[in-house]
Amino acid sequence: MKLTRTQKLWMFEKMVESRHFENLIKPAYFEGKQPVFNMAKGPLPGEMHLSDGQEPCAVGVCAHLRPCDAVTATHRPHHIAIAKGVNLEAMASEIFGRANGLSGGRGGHMHLFDKDVNFCCSGIIAQGMGPAVGAAMAAKLRGKDDVAVAFIGEGAANQGAFHETLNLASVWNAPVVFVVEDNAYGISVSKRSATAIERNADRACAYGMPGIFVPGNDPDRVFEAARDAIARARSGQGPSLIEIETIRLEGHFMGDAESYRPEGEKDALLTRDPITLYRTRLENEGVTPSTLDVIEATAKDRITAAFAHARQSPAPSPEDAFTTVFA
Amino acid sequence: MKLTRTQKLWMFEKMVESRHFENLIKPAYFEGKQPVFNMAKGPLPGEMHLSDGQEPCAVGVCAHLRPCDAVTATHRPHHIAIAKGVNLEAMASEIFGRANGLSGGRGGHMHLFDKDVNFCCSGIIAQGMGPAVGAAMAAKLRGKDDVAVAFIGEGAANQGAFHETLNLASVWNAPVVFVVEDNAYGISVSKRSATAIERNADRACAYGMPGIFVPGNDPDRVFEAARDAIARARSGQGPSLIEIETIRLEGHFMGDAESYRPEGEKDALLTRDPITLYRTRLENEGVTPSTLDVIEATAKDRITAAFAHARQSPAPSPEDAFTTVFA
């Protein structure tokens, strides 16, 4: 697929949606948690992992996916869910723990399942990798050309499941793409102090698959790398590993003081907001500011509406806790 | 360390010891299990994994180790235990489940612990890799130049623990060497059908450490590869990964019909007995047959004596089952 202007505008739009989603979460998360921050309180209790800065990874990859292609994501799932087309109202409702959420409020922000677009995520590092291989193998065995993509963080690439699933996917020639979002940190631990080599993409050679490193947190470059890898998978040529250099503009979770960052690092990151940069690029490429303004406004409205919907939605009944444990 | 004649003769001797150990196990294992093979019966109940054919891996590596260096081995541990200098009588007694065995009969053949020479092994694939890194780090933190070696099979290189421990050892610059014995099979599953690339040694690049492939099941070449890797570890330059091409001359465990092997494969292997080949080499290098005969005879006597000792040794008391669970 060629990187068309339509495609670029789609990526821009989805990045804006994602960022606005997080921007609406931020104040909501702190509701009820003031003056003393208490994670248990407010409409959004529990941990909250935001995607600010990592949007290019999601849009560049998901631009190539159909609803029947599967995606498994992580504890930091919002940008990917949105790019994959997860129902926004049901997703927002789930994060607010409402009865009409994706799983009726049972899962929350780390456990978003949307069967219609074959999206799921989980709270355990690298847990989604096996299921992605499984979705890919199911398609392959059924003679379909659907593919699967497993997103993980760079920290997850040191978990045993990474190794096992890459090897298995390669041996079975599974139509799957593994995407590592390298935001340089696993919570407070830097990639440099946790990972033996500089680039996880170079680990692909241990599995006889292509390994592609995408620098610059650039949607267009992600798009191109993902296009090739997904085409490869779709045409039966097997798995690939992509590592994307990205940035985490917020703390690991909300409330993280980020004192582990070297001085000045965060400020430097803030000057590299990928959405701002992409907007500038689009303008330089001749897209009028007003076109972009309209896209932004529409995208934001969509998210705002989803949040409004979520907030108006009913809470689950306490007894719902007991249902759907078993099918 | 140069590969001297003394060193070669030591390797020959230890290989003969190991093979004779297995040769004495074979008939003993079938005692009481006839006419209908029943694993629960006889003086050696349970699974039994023999090392025939893999002796070069053990001697070539352990030639460079001191008692204070640590070795962790696998479910197929005898050759390594013997090369590491584990007490032969206590080892034989343990395998016979006797009260004076290494652990008083609690562990059996898959759980041989000899603290005096820092040897242990286990029945779970790749389980010993973490403990080897731990032993190495303990030495490092205490300012000693001891090293640790983790032996695994080529099948174990697809287990998550392999990936995690190699990465950790590299990041922490641990004085440890990982040795993969590639006997081409994990039980019935061939390396080719389970491992995405041809050589596990090539996986070392994923961890920024040297990866050395040793072809030919040749004690001398193992010796040389191990010498360099162990010297590297001992001098603080960090871990290495060695893969040794070897052969399994017996079934995975005793009683294995090996019907999964392609026709003729086993017969071909039997012509490549590494001990026979090594003896021929030594003779070609000018060692007199009588010298080798004496070494062989002495080595065998030593093993025969250990087995006689084990067989005469008392059974544990049933109540011993309850002790040493906690220190």
Add this chain to the structure above:
Amino acid sequence: MEKKRKLTIAKAMSEAIALEMRTSPDVLVMGEDIAKMGGVFGNTQGLLDEFGPDRVRDTPISETAFIGTAVGMAAAGMKPVVELMFVDFFGVCMDAIYNLAAKQSYFSGGNVTCPMVLMTSVGGGYGDAGQHSQTLYATFGHLPGMKVVMPSNAYDAKGMLAAAINDPNPVIFMYHKALQGMGWLGTVQRSIVHVPEEHYTVPLDKAHIVREGQDITLVGLGHTVHLALDAAATLESQGIDAEVIDLRSIAPLDRDTILASVKKTGTLISVDDDYHSYGVGAEILASIAEQENLQLKAAPKRISYPDIPVPFAPEMEHHVLPNANKIVSAAQRILKVGEHV
């Protein structure tokens, strides 16, 4: 009279899988040594030949990967049957089992199910020591979202495995090595029974009264059902009429059947070969103890495996495993004590 087809549990299992594979292209089998070798414990014998390598897949020694893969297949509507060769190995892959497979339905609010069967061998008694002889019933039974079952004979094995494969939920299908019918492990002959050729199912949530009796209830599962039956025979010769219950399922636990029996007999012994504390017997005794207005004629007892690793030497291992004698003595003591109350 109909000709008897006496099968081992191993054979009954492979037959059950074959029947399901013939019926549905969504069923496939994966695990270590299950293709060419037909399973270390024989329960996939013949499947590779009939169904080929696409549907009968040997795996690398990567339990986390292939169980996770099975969950992904199950989410996509396939019905994978996977094998964890020994239950003892659960430690390398429990996340994929208890946190992934077992919670998929709940986390998705029932939208994504997990019709996966995990077959796994349990049990010791043959000198395989502490990392190859565990049973871990309670380890699995304690964690929600999965069914945990185990047959005591070939008839149940076939019917329960058929039910498990067709269950929309993850089912841990344990099989006990002492009953498996692999020649090389010895086998309790009573587990080798007539197995109909056709398809049938045995429910996964119902305990089975395998011997009716009036004086005491003996509850077992898998191998210990046979120990209980042996004990019941001895007790009968001493004038004690024991009822024997085969749990069949650890989760869900059929408390109703146990309770009804205990109401009749007035007391109970649970017998299992898993670790004692926080184990099977604990749950059974507690379920009885918390009944209001239930007066027993004697305190119940549990016979289990002690809180120690499994030792290698037979002198020690057989000393600590449950056996029929221990059940007989316990029953005698309980009923004598009972008389004095």
Add this chain to the structure above:
Amino acid sequence: MEKKRKLTIAKAMSEAIALEMRTSPDVLVMGEDIAKMGGVFGNTQGLLDEFGPDRVRDTPISETAFIGTAVGMAAAGMKPVVELMFVDFFGVCMDAIYNLAAKQSYFSGGNVTCPMVLMTSVGGGYGDAGQHSQTLYATFGHLPGMKVVMPSNAYDAKGMLAAAINDPNPVIFMYHKALQGMGWLGTVQRSIVHVPEEHYTVPLDKAHIVREGQDITLVGLGHTVHLALDAAATLESQGIDAEVIDLRSIAPLDRDTILASVKKTGTLISVDDDYHSYGVGAEILASIAEQENLQLKAAPKRISYPDIPVPFAPEMEHHVLPNANKIVSAAQRILKVGEHV
């Protein structure tokens, strides 16, 4: 009067570790985010500054590797303190815990010990959903070879952690998030108590009677000790005098202390926040039920977490978690029923 040093459990834990690190060069700490960040739950605060990166080591997200490494260090005579950030993550590394660390002493016949402490956070109630809110006491308590303990207050935390670090066996040191004293999690104030500055130990095998009473025994651990104390206060106002026991240890379980209390009060409620079946309450009730000649005035009861994953939405989560009201109602019902027997 001596000045009170009121500390949180988090602070008490880091103080205990620091004291041991000062005393012995063999003590070191490893885990995710325990160095620069001082632990996600604050229990290694300050250690990196005092002891440096050789002895306070952030790890990759490789639990199998670093716990296995700790076992190797322990075998070599060091005393590693490692952290598994949430107990929920045990599934990725249980082999290194239950099959390696916990069996090293036994497999070596006592020749190689494993003086390792594994700290791990447990518990929900703050909306972190099903993979970050479990407790899994019985999962660990069921498997032999490791001690499993949990403090209910900062005094015990310091003394028990000191005892754990000096214990030659693997100790799973659980700490409950609701008691940890991290501002951001809320904290039961009663857990923040005076902690002496000097070194002391609290035994790892003794339950603690935290409130004496005559009418009913309430057994809890960690957070549920506080629920039981709250319930006891309410019950007192209703003329019911409850005895409250803090188990402190799940393995070994101090059955003697429980039994003595039940003999005095005549009945019991166990309260824990782990899954119900094959859980803590099961073992406690079974241990009482199997006592011969012990007549209770009413059937005992267990309050626990049901056999379902932990739901995210507070409406559901708080409905299913144990709380003081549930204890009060159960006690009232039990004692009323008791009257009619």
